[in-house]
Amino acid sequence: MNFLGLALSLIFVLIPIVLSRTLNLGLERDTIIATVRSIIQLLAVGYILTFVFGSDNYIYIILMIALMIVAATQNARKKGATIQGITWKLIGTFIFVEILTQAILLGFHIIPATAQYIIPISGMVVGNSMVLSILFLNRFTAEVETRQDETELILSLGGTPKQAVQTSLITSIKASLIPTIESQKTIGLVQLPGMMSGQIIAGADPVQAVQFQLLILFLLLTTAAVTSIMLGFLSYPTLFNKQMQMLKIREDS
Amino acid sequence: MTTSNNESALQFKHVIYSDGATPIINNVTGFFPKGKITTLVGPSGAGKTTLFRLCNGLISPDSGEIIVDGKDINEYEPTELRRTVGLALQSATMLSGSVYKNLSMPLTLKGEILSEEKAINLLIDVGLGSEYLQKNVKDLSGGQRQKVSIARTLVNKPKILLLDEITSSLDRVSQQDIEELIKRINNRSEVTIIWITHNLQQAVSIGDYTWVMMSGKLIESGESSLLNNPQNKSVKRFVQGEIE
Ligand SMILES: Nc1ncnc2c1ncn2[C@@H]1O[C@H](COP(=O)(O)OP(=O)(O)O)[C@@H](O)[C@H]1O
Numbered sequence: 001m002n003f004l005g006l007a008l009s010l011i012f013v014l015i016p017i018v019l020s021r022t023l024n025l026g027l028e029r030d031t032i033i034a035t036v037r038s039i040i041q042l043l044a045v046g047y048i049l050t051f052v053f054g055s056d057n058y059i060y061i062i063l064m065i066a067l068m069i070v071a072a073t074q075n076a077r078k079k080g081a082t083i084q085g086i087t088w089k090l091i092g093t094f095i096f097v098e099i100l101t102q103a104i105l106l107g108f109h110i111i112p113a114t115a116q117y118i119i120p121i122s123g124m125v126v127g128n129s130m131v132l133s134i135l136f137l138n139r140f141t142a143e144v145e146t147r148q149d150e151t152e153l154i155l156s157l158g159g160t161p162k163q164a165v166q167t168s169l170i171t172s173i174k175a176s177l178i179p180t181i182e183s184q185k186t187i188g189l190v191q192l193p194g195m196m197s198g199q200i201i202a203g204a205d206p207v208q209a210v211q212f213q214l215l216i217l218f219l220l221l222t223t224a225a226v227t228s229i230m231l232g233f234l235s236y237p238t239l240f241n242k243q244m245q246m247l248k249i250r251e252d253s
Numbered sequence: 254m255t256t257s258n259n260e261s262a263l264q265f266k267h268v269i270y271s272d273g274a275t276p277i278i279n280n281v282t283g284f285f286p287k288g289k290i291t292t293l294v295g296p297s298g299a300g301k302t303t304l305f306r307l308c309n310g311l312i313s314p315d316s317g318e319i320i321v322d323g324k325d326i327n328e329y330e331p332t333e334l335r336r337t338v339g340l341a342l343q344s345a346t347m348l349s350g351s352v353y354k355n356l357s358m359p360l361t362l363k364g365e366i367l368s369e370e371k372a373i374n375l376l377i378d379v380g381l382g383s384e385y386l387q388k389n390v391k392d393l394s395g396g397q398r399q400k401v402s403i404a405r406t407l408v409n410k411p412k413i414l415l416l417d418e419i420t421s422s423l424d425r426v427s428q429q430d431i432e433e434l435i436k437r438i439n440n441r442s443e444v445t446i447i448w449i450t451h452n453l454q455q456a457v458s459i460g461d462y463t464w465v466m467m468s469g470k471l472i473e474s475g476e477s478s479l480l481n482n483p484q485n486k487s488v489k490r491f492v493q494g495e496i497e
């Protein structure tokens with residue numbers, strides 16, 4: 001596809017803008033911002049990747065992954081503003097998940113140790129880890145708030161903080177994992193996964209594309225489980241002090 | 254009025270607790286006699302519930318000392334303190350599931366098991382039959398929940414039992430049931446009981462001793478009959494129903 005093709009593809013942006021205008025949906029501004037951002041961000045990534053692939057220097061790979069983690073943290077931290085030190089807990093979780101998955105992928109030679117493989121896969125791992133963090137934090141902060149009475153009841157009966165938030169913790173971990181598991185059950189039936197579609201369009205052998213897609217799916221199962229559980233166990237202690245008292249939920253963001 | 258240690262189960266010395274700049278418990282000094290029922294009265298917002306939360310260790314005072322059974326609360330492990338000073342609330346919060354699950358909870362938290370036999374004995378003790386054991390707490394009335402909540406707190410064998418308006422939302426019959434139950438527990442096991450109530454008749458008839466709190470302060474304390482003939486002017490107004 002050339003730049004003319006890309007320019008023509010803007011027709012697909014014009015259609016929703018015209019519809020929004022006609023029906024007074026008020027979505028024109030956001031649509032335009034989203035379009036401009038995606039053009040700039042993706043083109044930049046394209047050029048950066050070309051450079052990194054060409055340079056063959058691991059520093060750039062690490063730098064790119066660091067950048068992904070910073071961006072993911074920036075996005076997810078708002079959802080956990082009530083949890084103290086959430087920024088570092090998120091960064092720790094993303095780094096751990098990234099290292100764990102890459103260690104398995106590279107250690108068993110499942111993928112070759114080149115930027116071409118490491119970077120896109122890291123993007124998917126960190127991106128999914130971010131989505132899972134947001135799902136988990138949304139649910140966990142809500143659960144903790146609605147279950148305050150139950151939490152204090154268990155404390156007042158002589159329970160530890162961990163026992164007191166266990167229901168909230170388990171419920172939120174489970175709830176955040178369900179979409180990942182559910183979406184894998186119907187995958188390929190309704191729509192082809194984006195990565196696989198892209199590979200096929202770009203001319204790859206469909207079976208090879210499927211193999212890669214499967215690898216990614218399995219990878220994301222680990223990513224999801226490890227993210228939620230690790231974040232959960234890092235987060236709950238900050239809701240209590242040394243005297244095993246529940247701290248007031250911070251209202252400020 | 255005596256404040257000697259061996260007669261008080263729970264003692265407050267210049268206890269202050271504030272929320273930000275607002276004092277909620279304002280320099281309270283006093284004691285609760287051992288093995289007796291003390292009723293705690295005062296207008297709503299006086300700080301009664303907050304006082305209970307301090308005793309059970311759910312919150313800590315900014316300054317002052319709280320002495321439980323001769324020992325400063327800071328010398329207890331938090332979990333030990335909370336088992337020693339049991340708390341039952343008006344809300345009678347239940348964990349979803351069966352009555353048995355709720356009664357077992359204090360032991361489950363310690364990694365122990367409450368035998369069905371003991372659970373049934375507890376139920377009978379609080380005036381519920383064995384048929385309640387496997388009932389879902391959703392199907393209980395307010396009074397029944399309150400009884401389960403008290404029984405659950407008793408599983409920890411507390412030395413001090415704090416009851417926060419446990420009969421306030423109950424009908425007359427359930428209220429009398431629970432009054433009898435508390436008296437029985439007190440007679441039998443020497444548990445020190447502190448009972449917050451807004452029913453002044455109940456405060457006099459049930460209580461051996463009474464505390465009157467207002468705006469975070471202990472205004473008056475002594476034999477419960479003090480409510481029949483209060484000396485303090487604010488207490489008089491409160492007793493006559495002029496302060497809610
Ligand atoms: N967690 C809290 N944070 C801030 N203020 C509180 C809190 N709990 C109670 N208060 C305030 O402290 C005062 C005393 O409350 P409380 O102890 O519940 O009184 P009572 O039980 O006598 O009605 C009230 O003014 C209440 O608004």
Ligand SMILES: [Mg+2]
Nearest residue numbers: 301302303417
């Ligand atoms: Mg109260």
